[in-house]
Amino acid sequence: MGNQLEAENEGDLGRAIRDSDFPFIRSGGFSTVRIPIRFSGHASSSAPYTINASFMARVEHVVNTASAAGLNVIIDMHHYDEISEDPQGNRARFVAMWRQIAQRFQNAPSSVWFELLNEPKDQLNNTNLLEIYTETLAAIRETNVSRYVIMGGQRTSDITSLATLELPNDPYVIPTFHYYLPLEFTHQGADWISPTPPMGTTWGSDEDYARLNNHLRLATNYYTRTGRVPFVGEYGAVQQIPTSERATYYGAVSNAFASIGIQSCAWSYVNTFQLRDDSTGRWITEITDLIATTTTR
Known part of the structure; x- marks a missing residue:
């Protein structure tokens, strides 16, 4: 669902999501929607890094509507570029946002998956991703013991990142890469x-x-x-x-x-x-x- 909820404001980069989109997508033979979301643009910059309630309600509505249409849903944290620029300086905020997301969707069906971060890059790479992923996954597991969680590697999750990608030892972790070559x-x-x-x-x-x-x-x-087994996220x-x-x-x-x-x-x-x-x-x-x-x- 590109250029919709990952815009600074929904509708800035093209038309917004409509409830009618999801039955249309399902009737077209698709089984899954990946929903890129700019949570960081709607969360406070200081602890406890609270995500705006209205925005979270909008996300929940979209996820519920897609699920009701019979679709699997991937909730993808998109455009959090700050953590790629300064991984340690934004680590606590990243974990706190995911703890809130996990709490909000702890009762969602198992067909709802989480994707920790779209396209890590710059200072966030395969040498420091595992540590941040492990801490974030632990926060999610406080409320979602067996929900599938997707994780990608360095250099915007290029397929070459798989060569050195290490992930937490968890049976519900799924690797991803992107392919635009x-x-x-x-x-x-x-x-x-x-x-x-x-x-x-x-x-x-x-x-x-x-x-x-x-x-x-x-x-x-x-x-x-x-x-x-990885999957092609984009x-x-x-x-x-x-x-x-x-x-x-x-x-x-x-x-x-x-x-x-x-x-x-x-x-x-x-x-x-x-x-x-x-x-x-x-x-x-x-x-x-x-x-x-x-x-x-």
């Missing part, structure tokens, strides 16, 4: 990254498929090393790319990872990396018809 294709014309990749790059050559196959081996190596290609080329990418990436037992969440829904055309109210079926899933081994 190569950025020259997936983010062409995206003015929020610098330098902006120029338009005109295509995807689908033998070299592109060989690179994707090499990345499958990285995921398989991680599973062999740890016994944990993948996609920006909407100004021609639809046929986007479709090739979405289909190839989702099918490739499904072939080795890895499921995926496509970015996004109606904003930026559109899978639904709001002007028509319909799925962009050239893309969505090619998205594959699997049963996790």
